[in-house]
Each structure stands twice: as C-alpha cells, then as structure tokens.
Amino acid sequence: MQKIPLNLAKSGMVLGKPVARENGVVIMADGTELTDSLIFRLENMKIDRIVVKGNPVDMGNASAGAAERIKQLDYLFRMHGQDLWMCKVKGFLKRYFAFKASSEMAAASNEDENDAGGEE
Known part of the structure; x- marks a missing residue:
C-alpha cells in the first residue's frame, strides 16, 4: 500500500484503506476502484491524501x-x-x-x- 496525494490518483487505482472524514465517517470503503468521478468528489470534500494498493506512484525525491x-x-x-x-x-x-x-x-x-x- 502507498499513501499518495490525491492529485496523483488515477482512474483504476484501488483504495488500500477506507477514506474517512475528520469525524471518522467512512466516505469510501477499502477496495474501491477509483474513477474520475470519485476522484473529483474527493477533491470537493477537501481530501488531500489517500492510500492505494500497490506502489503505483514513484514518491522518490521528485525535485x-x-x-x-x-x-x-x-x-x-x-x-x-x-x-x-x-x-x-x-x-x-x-x-x-x-x-x-x-x-x-x-x-x-x-x-x-x-x-x-x-x-x-
């Protein structure tokens, strides 16, 4: 699993952990496959990071x-x-x-x- 910024999320990635609001209410369950629509909804909810399965994004020293x-x-x-x-x-x-x-x-x-x- 890998924690990534939401702006690096792509359609087809699968959540490795549930996405929850600050009050603990689960918005999306573990195992949910991301779509452009779901990513857009998360952006609107001010979610900035998610955990996805695997290591789809190179998080090395990017700059x-x-x-x-x-x-x-x-x-x-x-x-x-x-x-x-x-x-x-x-x-x-x-x-x-x-x-x-x-x-x-x-x-x-x-x-x-x-x-x-x-x-x-």
Missing part, C-alpha cells in the same frame, strides 16, 4: 528543492544521531518533503498538460 531540503535536514540533525526520537522526527520530515515535492511536481505536470491542450 531538486526536496533534495536540498533533505540535505539541510541532515545538517540540522547532525548532532542527534543517537537520539531515537530526533531520528524519528528527521525521518518524518524527509518523507514529508518527498511527498510535498511529488505533489508539486504532479501539479506542475497537470498545468503543462492543460497548457499543451489549449494550444492545439
């Missing part, structure tokens, strides 16, 4: 900015290598920056596709 921020984290946390809690915080931040960069890259890619479509 140079993310790589620079991660390198900066290594510097900022250099004195805390033996502190388990600080190592967990650093790991969380690394995943966050990689997630954010992938999301930004997808948004930029969607804008490029929309711009190219209007030129025809």
Whole structure:
C-alpha cells in the first residue's frame, strides 16, 4: 500500500484503506476502484491524501528543492544521531518533503498538460 496525494490518483487505482472524514465517517470503503468521478468528489470534500494498493506512484525525491531540503535536514540533525526520537522526527520530515515535492511536481505536470491542450 502507498499513501499518495490525491492529485496523483488515477482512474483504476484501488483504495488500500477506507477514506474517512475528520469525524471518522467512512466516505469510501477499502477496495474501491477509483474513477474520475470519485476522484473529483474527493477533491470537493477537501481530501488531500489517500492510500492505494500497490506502489503505483514513484514518491522518490521528485525535485531538486526536496533534495536540498533533505540535505539541510541532515545538517540540522547532525548532532542527534543517537537520539531515537530526533531520528524519528528527521525521518518524518524527509518523507514529508518527498511527498510535498511529488505533489508539486504532479501539479506542475497537470498545468503543462492543460497548457499543451489549449494550444492545439
């Protein structure tokens, strides 16, 4: 399973976990196959992340900015290598920056596709 930004979701992906509102009410069940219509509904409900089955999206360091921020984290946390809690915080931040960069890259890619479509 993989947690992805909603803007990277595509039709045909299958939910790995149920999607729920902040109050715990389940909106979509585990195993639901996504369609464009369902993705649009989730966007309107302000859902920003979902968990899908498999690993359909490369969430590696998607931009140079993310790589620079991660390198900066290594510097900022250099004195805390033996502190388990600080190592967990650093790991969380690394995943966050990689997630954010992938999301930004997808948004930029969607804008490029929309711009190219209007030129025809």
